[in-house]
Every structure is written in C-alpha cells, then in structure tokens.
C-alpha cells in the first residue's frame with residue numbers, strides 16, 4: 001500500500017467544499033461506483049474494539065422516502081432531491097454488550113483472533129464497559145456505539161467531498177416516529193438497532209448561500 005500524498009491544500013479545499021447541502025440537483029445521479037466508494041469509507045472507519053456497531057440503509061425507493069418525510073422535518077427537500085439517501089443505524093445493547101453474539105463473531109470470524117487472544121480481548125472489553133467507561137445502562141451503550149457511527153458519517157462526507165460529491169447530515173427527525181417506521185416499513189428490528197442520523201448525497205443545485213464561518217483556531221484550541 002502506498003503512503004498517501006494528497007496535498008494539505010487539496011485536503012483543506014475539500015473541507016471548504018463540503019457544506020450542509022440544502023438542496024441537490026435532482027437531475028444529477030451518483031454512479032454505483034460513487035456510492036460504493038462512499039459506503040466503503042464507512043466500512044473502513046475505526047470503531048472501539050473493532051466491533052463496527054453500525055448498519056446503513058440506502059433508501060432509493062420513492063415511497064419509502066415519502067414515508068420518512070412526516071417524521072423528518074430536517075429532510076424533506078433532501079429526500080426529494082438527493083441522489084442517494086442513507087440511514088445511519090447504530091447497534092443497541094443486545095449486540096454490543098459483553099459476550100453478545102455480535103462481539104463474539106467479530107472477534108472470531110471477522111478479526112480471526114486465536115482463542116487465547118479472543119479470551120484476553122473479551123476480558124479487556126468487559127473491564128472497559130464496566131469500569132473504564134461505566135457503560136452500565138442500555139442507553140449509555142447505545143450512545144457509546146452511536147458516537148462511533150458518527151465517525152463513519154464524517155468519513156463518508158469528507159471522502160465524498162474529496163471526490164467532488166456533496167452531502168448533508170440530518171438529525172432533524174423525531175426518534176420515536178422514525179423508530180416506528182423502521183419497524184413497519186424497513187424491516188428493522190428496533191430492539192437491535194436505532195437510528196443515529198440520516199445523510200444525503202448528490203450534487204448541489206446551487207452554490208452555498210453563505211461562506212463558511214468558523215471561530216478562530218485560537219478560541220477552540222488550548223496549548224499547554
């Protein structure tokens with residue numbers, strides 16, 4: 001594998017290019033290669049213990065997009081215009097708690113750990129949950145996994161921008177209502193998965209209405 005050598009200027013340009021795209025050009029569609037590239041960036045994202053506590057639903061069906069609208073105040077224009085629309089699901093406690101089938105499978109089948117390493121890693125996982133991070137409720141476990149799901153979100157959006165593709169992250173939805181839709185229309189077992197975010201991809205209809213404004217680095221960084 002070669003060491004990447006993308007210039008800092010190019011990278012900063014991509015970060016400036018990325019913005020929360022409010023409306024996409026509905027006539028422009030990403031290719032299968034584009035969307036597979038974006039999903040691959042999610043898949044290559046880091047996760048705690050390498051448990052990959054996420055799942056992504058790409059919603060291309062028009063009726064399903066319509067069904068999401070009443071529960072998603074931040075999304076209607078994106079649902080209408082985005083080339084691809086993704087639901088970022090996070091695993092719930094039954095899948096991420098110590099000793100779950102999922103964590104065992106990840107260690108054994110995916111990460112191919114020999115038995116002795118698996119036992120040590122598993123003990124480490126238990127201690128981490130119980131004492132280091134005190135993840136003693138289902139809600140805390142979900143939030144911990146959800147934070148990781150957001151890393152995949154950032155990677156998808158940034159990587160897309162580096163390839164000239166626009167995006168918009170969306171938390172503008174009603175959790176309970178979307179949960180119900182996930183069960184009824186998307187065949188999701190909501191005892192195992194919850195929605196962390198939605199994210200739309202495509203090409204901007206128009207240039208962003210305002211320039212990026214951020215605080216100065218001196219305000220957000222402390223050097224000691």
Ligand SMILES: Cc1cc2nc3c(=O)[nH]c(=O)nc-3n(C[C@H](O)[C@H](O)[C@H](O)COP(=O)(O)O)c2cc1C
Nearest residue numbers: 018019020021022074075168169170171172173212
């Ligand atoms: C977690 C998260 C949720 C967001 N939810 C929405 C949303 O529901 N609808 C929307 O139009 N923008 C949403 N945004 C976009 C933010 O408003 C936007 O990122 C922020 O104002 C900074 O602007 P920029 O991304 O264009 O630099 C969300 C951003 C993040 C990170």
